[in-house]
Every structure is written in C-alpha cells, then in structure tokens.
Amino acid sequence: MRIIADRMKNVPKSFIREILKVTESSHVISFAGGLPNPETFPIKELEKACVGVLENDGKKALQYAATEGYYKLREFISARYREKQGLEIPPESILITTGSQQALDLIGKVLINRGDRVLMEEPGYLGAIQAFSVFEPHFKSVRLNDDGVDIPALKKACAGGVKLFYCVPNFHNPSGITYSDNVRREASKILSQKNVITIEDNPYGELRFMGENIPPMRKYNDASILLGSFSKVAAPGLRLGWISAPPEIMDALNTAKQAADLHTNSFSQRVLYRYLTENSIDAHIESIKKIYKIQRDAMVGAMGRYFPAEVLFTKPEGGMFVWVTLPKKLDTMRLFNAVIKKDVAFVPGKPFYANGGGDNTLRLNYSACPPDVIEEGIKRIGETIKELLA
Secondary structure, eight states: OOSSOGGGTTOOOOHHHHHHHHTOSTTOEEOOSOOOOGGGOOHHHHHHHHHHHHHHHHHHHTSOOOTTOOHHHHHHHHHHIIIIIOOOOOGGGEEEESHHHHHHHHHHHHHOOTTOEEEEEESOOHHHHHHHHTTOOEEEEEEEETTEEOHHHHHHHHHTOOSEEEEOOSSOTTTOOOOOHHHHHHHHHHHHHTTOEEEEEOSSTTOBOSSOOOOOGGGGOTTOEEEEESTTTTOGGGOOEEEEOOHHHHHHHHHHHHHHHSSSOHHHHHHHHHHHHHSOHHHHHHHHHHHHHHHHHHHHHHHHHHSOTTOEEOOOSBSSEEEEEOOTTSOHHHHHHHHGGGTEEOEESGGGOTTSOOTTEEEEEOTTSOHHHHHHHHHHHHHHHHHHHO
C-alpha cells in the first residue's frame, strides 16, 4: 500500500527552496531567492502598530475571525484598486489569504480537475507550477516575448481547449518583462472569446521605477481572477495576500479557505491595517523603488561589462528579476555547479518550464544584495561563463 497519495508523485520540489539551503552561509553571494531587501522592512512602524493593536483591539485581534478577512483591510485594498488602477472591486469581492501562494493553492482546489488543461507562460512562475501540479492538470505552455505573451502562440494554444491561463504581466517572475498595453488587450480578447479563466498575479506591480504604468488585464476582462500581495511592499513574514474573483468562484474559494485554515492570521491583518493607516504606504514604496533601481542598474551594468556579447539578458523596468539566456551549447546547471564553487548562487531556468526546456537560461535576483556585492557576484559569473565557453 502506498503511503503517499498518487497526486504527489509529479509535484516538483521548489528548486529555489533547495538552493537556499546551499546559500545559508554568509560568504555566499546569492542571486537565487526572490527576497525583498530586508533594509526596506518598516520594523519600527510595525512594532508601534503591534503595540497599538494589542492595547486597543487585543481581545478581537487574538480571537477567531471571519474567513474572508479583516473587513477594514479589504476596504483599504478596494480603495487602492480604485485609486491606483481605476478598478471597482468591492471589499466583498476580496478574500485575504496566507500570502498569494495560498491563493494559488485555493485556485487549484476550486478550479482544476485532473487532466484539465492549464496554460502557463514559458518561462513561468515556479510557485504556480508547483501549486497547480498537486491537482494533476495537463500543462500547456506559451512563450513570452519582450513585450509579453506571444499572441499567435496564445491563440493557437487556446484553440485546443484551455481552462485556465496563469500570468504575471508586471515585472514577470522569472523573466522581468512587462506586458505591453496592446498585448494585454489582445490577450484578454482571445481569452475572453475562448472562455479561458485568466489568473492575473500582480505581486510586483507597485515596484515600477522606470517607464509608465500600464492598466491591468482586468480592465479588459471583468471575468478574470486577480491576485495581490503585501509581501513585496511591506514584509513577506506577515504572509498576507489576497484574491478577487467573480462571485461564483469567490463563493467556492471561501469554502476552500474555511477547509484549509479557517482564516488568515487575524493579528497580522490588524497590525498591517494599523500600519497602513498610520503611515504613508506610497512614501514607503517610493523608498523601496529608489533602492531597487540602484540595485537593478548595478546588475544590468555589471552584466554589460562582464558577460560575453553572446549572452542575452532582460532589462526590467521594475520588480526584482533579470532573466539570462546563454548560448545553447552551455548548460546552466554546469554553470551553476562551477559558480557555486566561487561562492555565487542563482536559479537555473529549467524549473520554470512546465513542459521541459530552458537548459541554457537562468534567473538572477537583484533586490537582496547591495551594489558592490552585485558587482562582484556578476563578475564571478561572467568569468565562469567565459571559462566554460572557452
């Protein structure tokens, strides 16, 4: 008799989590994790908010709470959608989750049957691939261009019948690219016509430090599902995200949430709300963007100096990641095994491909290292690439 359920046999381990074990040593330069810069965490402000919650709402904050989440926090999110993105999303259409990763798990439970066709970007977010794999879908992939999902490829993929399309249109994880407005319009039109449920994940959208803001895909498709997170603009340790979906799906998501954990940490929700109302989140985000712009420029500049000309890389306008494509003859795992000996780590690209591929690609994170460390780490990677190519 098998002890472990059959559904787990094809669920990949998080390659990133495994790599992070290797990078725990303080002398390793790690571009591997998608980690926000801890220097940006509003520690003193959150400490004050914690005390305020305990002194004024301690009994309620430490009690069981509604599955949907703290209503005032949902009101804040609703108002911010209206102010920043021109979207009318009432608080009743928002469910607070334990990070946006739980939102992916709930989507899988509610919407994915075994064998359902789920369309992923190529490369795609590893956390979504892992979360959806538990429910045994048939993954289909559609390639990304510099301006977003490839429209002819999307149209062809949807013609074969697809239930869900998962995407990260803003400062994509892992590639760093951003969908253009035209691609968002065209993609939304195709997905709507084919009755494909769009899942628009937006954890990095507020971290634009170059270029102009672009309307969300939800503007062009009311039936889509939206995911959001406070992990990148406040602190990931709070584990607070949210999901918004059409009413029929929201009802099922609430039921799945009740079965999973009753409700998200109510104390964290109240602390975050108090922090948001006592401080300017916009000013805080601006301070994060200034830091990330410096770190992004340090990485892109160093790659231009130390990488061979045949190595391609993205130049993000926001977010936390740069995507690198090596000459096809060079396998990224071979490069990883060589640079880890030089105390540098990154994430090989292969795990981001739901259907295989990406052997010559890799993801670099610039938000967790200061510019001088980025310079040294990229220099070591560049030297190693040249050695392997020679």
